[in-house]
Amino acid sequence: MEACVVGASTGGVAALRRLLRGLDAGFRPSVIVVQHTGTEGFGMLVSLLRDSCALPVSEARAREPVLPGHVYLAPPRYHLLVEHRRHFSLSVDERVCHVRPSADVLFASAAEVWREQLVAVLLTGANDDGARGAAQVRGLGGKLIVQDPAEAEAPEMPAAALRLAGADHLLPLAGIAPLLMKLAGRPAA
Amino acid sequence: MHLTDRQDIEIALFVEALRKRHGYDFGQYAPASFKRRVLGLATALHLRSVSELTERVIHDDGFIHAVIERLSVPVSELFREPQTFVALREHVLPQLASYPHINIWQAGCAHGEEAYSMAILLREAGMYERAQIYATDFSDAALAKAQEGIYPSREMPLYLENYRKAGGKARLQDYCTEKYDYLKMHDELRAHITFANHNLVSDGVFGEMHLILCRNVLIYFTDPLQDRVLGLFRDSLVRGGYLCIGIKESLSFSAVAADFQLLSRELPVFRRVAPKAVP
Ligand SMILES: C[S@@+](CC[C@H](N)C(=O)[O-])C[C@H]1O[C@@H](n2cnc3c(N)ncnc32)[C@H](O)[C@@H]1O
Numbered sequence: 001m002e003a004c005v006v007g008a009s010t011g012g013v014a015a016l017r018r019l020l021r022g023l024d025a026g027f028r029p030s031v032i033v034v035q036h037t038g039t040e041g042f043g044m045l046v047s048l049l050r051d052s053c054a055l056p057v058s059e060a061r062a063r064e065p066v067l068p069g070h071v072y073l074a075p076p077r078y079h080l081l082v083e084h085r086r087h088f089s090l091s092v093d094e095r096v097c098h099v100r101p102s103a104d105v106l107f108a109s110a111a112e113v114w115r116e117q118l119v120a121v122l123l124t125g126a127n128d129d130g131a132r133g134a135a136q137v138r139g140l141g142g143k144l145i146v147q148d149p150a151e152a153e154a155p156e157m158p159a160a161a162l163r164l165a166g167a168d169h170l171l172p173l174a175g176i177a178p179l180l181m182k183l184a185g186r187p188a189a
Numbered sequence: 190m191h192l193t194d195r196q197d198i199e200i201a202l203f204v205e206a207l208r209k210r211h212g213y214d215f216g217q218y219a220p221a222s223f224k225r226r227v228l229g230l231a232t233a234l235h236l237r238s239v240s241e242l243t244e245r246v247i248h249d250d251g252f253i254h255a256v257i258e259r260l261s262v263p264v265s266e267l268f269r270e271p272q273t274f275v276a277l278r279e280h281v282l283p284q285l286a287s288y289p290h291i292n293i294w295q296a297g298c299a300h301g302e303e304a305y306s307m308a309i310l311l312r313e314a315g316m317y318e319r320a321q322i323y324a325t326d327f328s329d330a331a332l333a334k335a336q337e338g339i340y341p342s343r344e345m346p347l348y349l350e351n352y353r354k355a356g357g358k359a360r361l362q363d364y365c366t367e368k369y370d371y372l373k374m375h376d377e378l379r380a381h382i383t384f385a386n387h388n389l390v391s392d393g394v395f396g397e398m399h400l401i402l403c404r405n406v407l408i409y410f411t412d413p414l415q416d417r418v419l420g421l422f423r424d425s426l427v428r429g430g431y432l433c434i435g436i437k438e439s440l441s442f443s444a445v446a447a448d449f450q451l452l453s454r455e456l457p458v459f460r461r462v463a464p465k466a467v468p
Contacts (some may be wrong), residue, residue: 062408078408078437081221090437091222092405093262109221112193140193177199 001029001143001183002117003082005110007103007133009036009125013045016123020053020071023175027055029119029184031071032080032110034103036125039076046073052141054129062090074101081109097129107133111140113121118142119183121176125157135165143183145169145176199239200227206243211253213327215260217414223260230259230428232440240330254329254419255262261328262409263299265359266344268306268351270404275455277400281431282314291320292408294398294425296389296418298324301335301374301382305364306355307402308378317381323395325387332384338374342367388419395425404435404457410444419445426461433458 010129012035023031032045037045042059049059053071060072066086074080078090097104107120107130120137122130124147134144138159146167149155162166181187200223215223231242234255245252268274285291291311295304304324311317326332340348345367352361365372370415387395389406401422407415422432423445432449434457440446449459 035350061439062439075437079222081219081225083221085217089219089221090408090410091262092264093222093225094264105225108225112221130244140191 001033001119001180002028002068002090003110003114004119004121004180005103006031006121007107007125007130007138007157008123009099009127009129009154009157010035011124012036013048015050015147016029016049016152017139018053018173019121019123019177019180020036020049020057023053023055023180024186026069026186027181027184028068029180030066032060032066032074032082032106033057033071034074034080034106034130035103036099036127036129042073042076049073060088060090062088064088073077074106078099079105081105082113083122084113085110085166086113089189095160095169097127099127099129102133103130104133108136111137111142114142116141119145119180121145121180122161123147123173124154126154127156128160130157131160131164134161134167138165138168142172143168145171147176166185191315194384195226196228196239196385199243200224203227203239203243203246206246207256210247212391213253213257213388217390217411218409219411223411225452226260226262231254232258256411257328258330261299261326261331263326263328263331265299265302265405266351267302267340267348268295268357269302271351271356272457273404273436273458274306274310274435275354276452276458277433278314278356280317280452281400281458282310283435284429286314286316288399289319291400292398293320293322293402294395295322295324295404296326296387296401296422298326298335298384299331301338301384302340302401303404304335304377304382305338305374307378308382309357309364310355312378312439315395320381322382323398324384325383327386329386333387335384336379338365338379339371340374342370342372346416347370366392372462389421390414394420396419397427398425398430399427400431400433402433403424404433404438407434407438415442416444420444423448423461428461428463430461431458432461465466 057071146158148157452458
């Protein structure tokens with residue numbers, strides 16, 4: 001696995017903190033996260049995740065290369081995409097599933113770049129963003145991990161992904177980081 | 190070969206057709222979002238593939254207008270990125286106040302939101318009567334909408350919030366009329382705005398400008414095209430003139446960076462400095 005894309009919405013901040021806490025400093029794949037938040041909450045989100053994670057965490061910036069072992073967050077009000085040369089680009093195209101940034105947009109572009117080397121994770125959320133993108137990830141040979149809707153704070157997002165894309169792994173939140181570690185060839189924490 | 194790889198071939202041919210047949214060159218647009226838009230265009234027109242788009246682009250004369258309308262991204266807001274308007278009000282307008290006449294070029298104007306916002310800002314600074322705003326875009330469809338200045342009322346809460354954060358001095362409702370589900374910008378705001386077609390890819394310099402705003406357009410361009418466009422802006426500005434780009438854009442990847450000076454670290458506002466003398 002070279003990269004991991006993560007989509008989360010309602011209840012996502014707590015879920016992301018738990019997920020990232022389970023990755024150690026030797027985790028090499030790039031981690032790219034779309035969490036729906038307002039402009040106000042974003043700075044707070046970056047610092048919260050920084051505190052919960054052994055890896056460097058920063059806002060994804062246009063034209064910046066996607067580095068291994070780094071966690072990136074999509075900035076509010078922009079879609080985040082990955083280009084073939086493995087750098088980020090941003091767009092202010094129309095909202096997708098009523099949101100911008102949209103996990104669909106990130107997942108679809110990342111799927112094209114990393115193909116079988118990509119793992120997508122869909123966490124708690126109260127809309128259906130990410131489902132189409134997840135289907136594209138699987139269609140191009142990537143793996144999809146979906147948080148069990150039964151235990152998600154908001155079940156709609158993982159449930160929508162399951163309906164449209166199915167999943168390679170359906171797991172409670174606590175099981176996702178260990179699986180990512182395994183897929184990245186790390187010993188479990 | 191996977192469908193997505195075949196689509197990349199089709200898109201390359203589509204770009205070639207647009208260029209050869211109509212003179213529009215999308216070869217330097219950032220590929221990921223461009224692909225999304227082209228596929229969206231084909232879907233919206235109920236075409237099965239990008240190749241069908243290409244065929245129509247080549248053989249159907251009038252079709253190009255619909256293509257440009259859809260490939261352009263006329264998504265904007267009144268007072269979008271309000272902190273930039275605060276910077277303009279506090280740092281830029283006072284500097285421009287000494288000019289008897291102020292030329293402003295707003296490139297990539299979408300449906301006119303930014304041009305009207307600028308007109309309001311100038312009015313509140315008492316400078317509008319002396320100003321001329323050239324608002325340009327390469328989409329005629331977007332320009333026609335911009336000329337009308339009509340926006341859906343459901344956007345009003347966002348506009349009001351932006352206007353407040355931009356430090357607006359009046360009520361936004363004073364500048365527009367709300368009717369049914371729409372709001373229409375008042376005619377007097379249009380008095381000093383000229384909407385015109387200008388393609389940043391292929392058209393040239395735009396006169397003695399004191400301020401250029403081009404926000405959320407450069408993010409769609411790859412580095413070489415961004416350099417071309419920034420060169421255009423540099424050559425269109427009077428010495429000491431200002432360039433304002435989007436909050437997620439920067440000059441640091443560009444060859445023209447040396448010709449500009451950043452006003453403050455937090456804001457994407459630059460001042461054109463004198464070119465360095467060649468020794
Ligand atoms: C996302 S909008 C930005 C609107 C506004 N400046 C803002 O920040 O809200 C991008 C605009 O750039 C225009 N555009 C794209 N390529 C262009 C080109 N080559 N020449 C002129 N305008 C272009 C599009 O038609 C669209 O209206």
